[in-house]
């Protein structure tokens with residue numbers, strides 16, 4: 572982890588330690604409140620996940636996952652007061668298919684991030700918002716997170732019986748959307764009312780689409796692992812009806828990390844919506 576990354580943009584370049592690269596971004600102190608940001612790791616051919624052989628589920632390709640990108644993911648979580656995740660994560664988590672526990676990780680190597688949060692006046696761990704239309708969220712999968720505030724966000728027509736079950740087990744439910752789906756704009760304005768300032772979306776393509784459609788994304792962190800994977804069943808960053816107009820993104824910074832994944836390297840890009 573001591574090996575540096577090289578800044579390609581903006582010029583002049585130079586070498587920088589990987590650790591701390593994103594922690595200094597002050598995402599919890601931005602003038603836009605709440606500040607909404609997301610992060611993905613993709614292969615060079617655009618895959619964020621691949622279909623599993625014997626199930627209908629998808630997982631992040633082992634060829635792209637690496638501890639250096641994971642460190643940056645944890646640093647981004649370190650600056651958030653709320654994570655946005657999905658019903659899918661909790662279903663896969665119960666089935667033992669999730670990549671890891673939700674951040675910030677309890678591992679020793681992330682102790683500095685956990686301590687840093689406290690010095691910044693952030694709570695020990697970010698709260699959790701779960702987007703779901705189906706409300707098929709196994710209550711048992713929420714148990715490890717009972718020390719955090721858990722909000723389930725759904726649409727107005729989602730099943731009331733399931734809402735009642737969640738409420739009865741101490742989970743808060745917010746309705747923010749006219750059908751069963753969540754509307755990104757309504758969700759973010761309700762989260763602003765609750766006082767959230769830095770919201771980190773760590774779900775996949777449908778949640779990212781919801782945020783893009785509503786024009787509420789302030790920043791995208793994108794790691795491009797320089798691996799070509801192929802495959803026929805995969806996810807890309809976003810999925811939904813064509814975005815019209817397309818969302819232009821301006822490059823804020825770009826670093827090259829030659830050390831991972833092994834034999835490939837990766838580019839670390841930061842993008843913001845163009846004017």
Ligand SMILES: NC(=O)c1ccc[n+]([C@@H]2O[C@H](COP(=O)([O-])OP(=O)(O)OC[C@H]3O[C@@H](n4cnc5c(N)ncnc54)[C@H](OP(=O)(O)O)[C@@H]3O)[C@@H](O)[C@H]2O)c1
Nearest residue numbers: 611612620629657658659703704705753774775776777778
């Ligand atoms: N490489 C990466 O950086 C990266 C990052 C994130 C995820 N992934 C991978 O991408 C794959 C897909 O992830 P994902 O399933 O979490 O992504 P997703 O497609 O964003 O989320 C799917 C679930 O979120 C809920 N949802 C999404 N938008 C909604 C809306 N507007 N209203 C209500 N509910 C909404 C639905 O839950 P219900 O079904 O409960 O209704 C839906 O099934 C997974 O394999 C994951 O591991 C990769």
